[in-house]
Amino acid sequence: MKNAIKLWPYAICLLPQFFITDYLWYMIIIIAIGFLAKFVVRPKNVFVTLFVLELVTCAILFLVFNDRVFYLNGIFENLKLPALLSPVAFILFNAINMTVLFFTGYTLGKVVSIRKTIPAEE
Amino acid sequence: MKKVKIVIVLILCAGWIYITNVKYQPIDSLGALTTYKTGLLSVPLLKSEIQEFSSNYKPTIYVDDVGIPHIYGDQKNDVAFGLGYMHAQDRYFQMELVTRTVQGRISEIFGQQSVGTDSFWKPYEFEAKSAELLEDYKVNAPEFYDYLLAYSEGVNTYLSSNKGTDPLYKIFGEAPREWKPEYSLLVTWYMSWSLTYFDEHITLNEVLTKLPEKEQEYFYPLQPKGLKTILPSTDHSIQLEQPKLIEEAIVQKPKEKMEDPFGFHENIGSNNWVVNATKTKDGKSILANDPHLYLALPEAFYEAHIVSDNLTAYGFSIPGVPVIVSGHNDVISWGITNGEWDLVDRYKLEVKDENLYLYEGEWVPFDEKKYTINVKGSDAITIKNNSTAHGKVIKGENNTYYAQHWYAANKSYSVKAIYEMMHGQNWNDFTDALKEYAYPPQNFIYNDINDNIGIVCAGKLPNREGIHVGQLLDGTKGVVASTALDTLWHTKNPSNNFLFSANQQPVQNNTYFGYHGLKDDYRVNRINSLLETKNDWGIEEIKSMQSDEVDLSFFEFKELLSLYEIPEEYQELVQRLENWDGDMKSSKNEALVYELLRRTVQDKASNFAQEHLKVSHAPSFKYFVKYLKDKEYTVAGSPSKKEILYEILSTVDETLKQYHGDAWKDETYKNLALINIRSISFLPGLGEKIENVGGNSNTINLNTKYSRPVFRSIYQMDKGSIKGYTILAGGQSGKINSKNYTNQLGLWKDGKYKESQYKSHPNELKNIDNIIKFN
Numbered sequence: 070m071k072n073a074i075k076l077w078p079y080a081i082c083l084l085p086q087f088f089i090t091d092y093l094w095y096m097i098i099i100i101a102i103g104f105l106a107k108f109v110v111r112p113k114n115v116f117v118t119l120f121v122l123e124l125v126t127c128a129i130l131f132l133v134f135n136d137r138v139f140y141l142n143g144i145f146e147n148l149k150l151p152a153l154l155s156p157v158a159f160i161l162f163n164a165i166n167m168t169v170l171f172f173t174g175y176t177l178g179k180v181v182s183i184r185k186t187i188p189a190e191e
Numbered sequence: 192m193k194k195v196k197i198v199i200v201l202i203l204c205a206g207w208i209y210i211t212n213v214k215y216q217p218i219d220s221l222g223a224l225t226t227y228k229t230g231l232l233s234v235p236l237l238k239s240e241i242q243e244f245s246s247n248y249k250p251t252i253y254v255d256d257v258g259i260p261h262i263y264g265d266q267k268n269d270v271a272f273g274l275g276y277m278h279a280q281d282r283y284f285q286m287e288l289v290t291r292t293v294q295g296r297i298s299e300i301f302g303q304q305s306v307g308t309d310s311f312w313k314p315y316e317f318e319a320k321s322a323e324l325l326e327d328y329k330v331n332a333p334e335f336y337d338y339l340l341a342y343s344e345g346v347n348t349y350l351s352s353n354k355g356t357d358p359l360y361k362i363f364g365e366a367p368r369e370w371k372p373e374y375s376l377l378v379t380w381y382m383s384w385s386l387t388y389f390d391e392h393i394t395l396n397e398v399l400t401k402l403p404e405k406e407q408e409y410f411y412p413l414q415p416k417g418l419k420t421i422l423p424s425t426d427h428s429i430q431l432e433q434p435k436l437i438e439e440a441i442v443q444k445p446k447e448k449m450e451d452p453f454g455f456h457e458n459i460g461s462n463n464w465v466v467n468a469t470k471t472k473d474g475k476s477i478l479a480n481d482p483h484l485y486l487a488l489p490e491a492f493y494e495a496h497i498v499s500d501n502l503t504a505y506g507f508s509i510p511g512v513p514v515i516v517s518g519h520n521d522v523i524s525w526g527i528t529n530g531e532w533d534l535v536d537r538y539k540l541e542v543k544d545e546n547l548y549l550y551e552g553e554w555v556p557f558d559e560k561k562y563t564i565n566v567k568g569s570d571a572i573t574i575k576n577n578s579t580a581h582g583k584v585i586k587g588e589n590n591t592y593y594a595q596h597w598y599a600a601n602k603s604y605s606v607k608a609i610y611e612m613m614h615g616q617n618w619n620d621f622t623d624a625l626k627e628y629a630y631p632p633q634n635f636i637y638n639d640i641n642d643n644i645g646i647v648c649a650g651k652l653p654n655r656e657g658i659h660v661g662q663l664l665d666g667t668k669g670v671v672a673s674t675a676l677d678t679l680w681h682t683k684n685p686s687n688n689f690l691f692s693a694n695q696q697p698v699q700n701n702t703y704f705g706y707h708g709l710k711d712d713y714r715v716n717r718i719n720s721l722l723e724t725k726n727d728w729g730i731e732e733i734k735s736m737q738s739d740e741v742d743l744s745f746f747e748f749k750e751l752l753s754l755y756e757i758p759e760e761y762q763e764l765v766q767r768l769e770n771w772d773g774d775m776k777s778s779k780n781e782a783l784v785y786e787l788l789r790r791t792v793q794d795k796a797s798n799f800a801q802e803h804l805k806v807s808h809a810p811s812f813k814y815f816v817k818y819l820k821d822k823e824y825t826v827a828g829s830p831s832k833k834e835i836l837y838e839i840l841s842t843v844d845e846t847l848k849q850y851h852g853d854a855w856k857d858e859t860y861k862n863l864a865l866i867n868i869r870s871i872s873f874l875p876g877l878g879e880k881i882e883n884v885g886g887n888s889n890t891i892n893l894n895t896k897y898s899r900p901v902f903r904s905i906y907q908m909d910k911g912s913i914k915g916y917t918i919l920a921g922g923q924s925g926k927i928n929s930k931n932y933t934n935q936l937g938l939w940k941d942g943k944y945k946e947s948q949y950k951s952h953p954n955e956l957k958n959i960d961n962i963i964k965f966n
Binding site: 088131166 | 223358
């Protein structure tokens, strides 16, 4: 149960992409979740854990909705670019992007926690 | 150390966030586009299903498998609502681009790169004019006003629940704006710009002032002999009096792109023709239409079928406008070609202190107005526009000033005229409706189920006082034409049993429509000769005729070749053409050779004009070849005609060998005739390359840099049985994720057609993909 609680920021972090239609708000929310996560999750392999989770989520999303962006293959072909760009952008790039946003918040959380601990140490 | 590590991580994260947030104006950021809800993965595809909505209007829309909506309703406003809904579903991005362009608001989507376009359009104040026109309709034509309102509500009903259904909006990071009824009226000005904004008055004036009368008449005849006019009035050449001309020492063209309109001769055109029962094997009259425009994805036209108790029509509409501009109803059918009338006057101004112009004996200040252009991604820009009593001021080089008057910028009732025409039940209704039609001038061809055929050259031709042949006008005097001629040029049931138009002059008399002597008339003559000689036309033969690619200019060039002894080194080249029939098929080597020859002749004509006639406007192919064939007349100081011909042959011979070596005999016209169709969004990769098409600027199946047949339609009219065959150069949908984005291109390229489903009851429709009901 304790472990489950410590994992919730990862799960929550996956949700905004399904609801938020404004990218600026989306970034703010992910960074905020990352920030809060600093005080909840185990400080081990945060980036890798989230990246793997995002990769799986993005891959599922892409596979489910692949037909919606099928036309991109034609565009890439016209531009003499490889069709592989489509999964790379929607799976790999997207997973990295979300992880980086989360990790930014997480790192900011670290900064705050360090600033809090400095006076105590002093 | 820990702090340093954190700082490095934060810097890397900030760098990533910056890169993924950069908007490659006008395109949205990579981060936004790849994230599910804000990006392209969230844009749903149109599914085959039955949808039900509630509305004040109650149409039912049956969308077939190529995306053509068959809209059934009780009243015409119901079907207008349905048409609005479908236009929005398939073409809203295009509708928004066109209307924003005309309003001078395209920079709000495309950013800095479109400021030039907005600077051109904004001073015409079409946004205000369209609102005034709508108010006018509200008072004087309430039925049509309600019709526009119903259409607008249909558009907005779609948008209200489908904001995120077009990938192009996602790509540009925009949301569709709400549609207003007056936007339907803006489209007229956009079409007028495409089809009437020709201004060659400076170069034409040079021809008129610099060339002796004999050379003018020889190379640039105002009243060309033998011209096949639209109305049966050939060879009614009338000698015009010499116009009053303004000497113009240096030919200057305005520098700005938007100020530099198309030339009159650049093959913007269209074909339509009609044959009555006497000339068909089935005894049923047939009408054919293929308008030529700059091809883009999606195309300018949208096929639709509307059925109600008081308005029924099938054919091609323009997205944003609830009328069928080319099509038919239960009784009559109609098709359009561009009138290509000269609707621009250019005045030479006398200016001092850069803001005063001499006008009727007094120095008058320019009327200066400022306009604000909102630009996406940067600050708003204020532009200054000067105008005179004549029109917009254009500054040339060396402090030369002109004023340009574009008649089609006036308010016009053209949309309402077509709306009335759609209701027509006979020739009189048809002509009555078109009396009100103004811009852009169009040749409306007609047939009906009673075997009547006719044509109306509709539009408002400026009533230019005195003698006017397109020369520069005197800006120290008043406006030449403040009113339009009160004339409707039309004819019905001619004795030869056919009528056609291909952008030629309506009649040849002392009325100035445009300087048609600058254009070649091979396409006109080809249509005329085919229609004249054949008396057993059927649908299949008409289809073949629309794809005809014979260039009649070849036979004149062949005659030229026969007049001179051809040197040994060019014998092979000339021999290739000896037994050729002039058919510009993409698979032919002869077509490649001849097209190079034809283009080289035009280049030589241009050089000849500049070097020997001392004017910048080249004579047309026809008059230059006539000159080369002429053994009696030679322009003083010019090289011999034999020399010019040899230069032409040499250029083509070198070009072929340079690009293809000795294998040029195996090369075909394919690559030269290749068509690149661009997306209206101008985004790279969204266009299509069309290979294996033939034709050139002289063929019925036109293929030029600027225009090609945007659709082809054929209607066979008979009592109780109307058959239609259509094809669009693209697809019904403007959505890049739709199966109907380019699905008709293959058929279009091959000259094939779909049979239209003109059914009075929806139960008779076949291949229905979607049903949209409004309760």
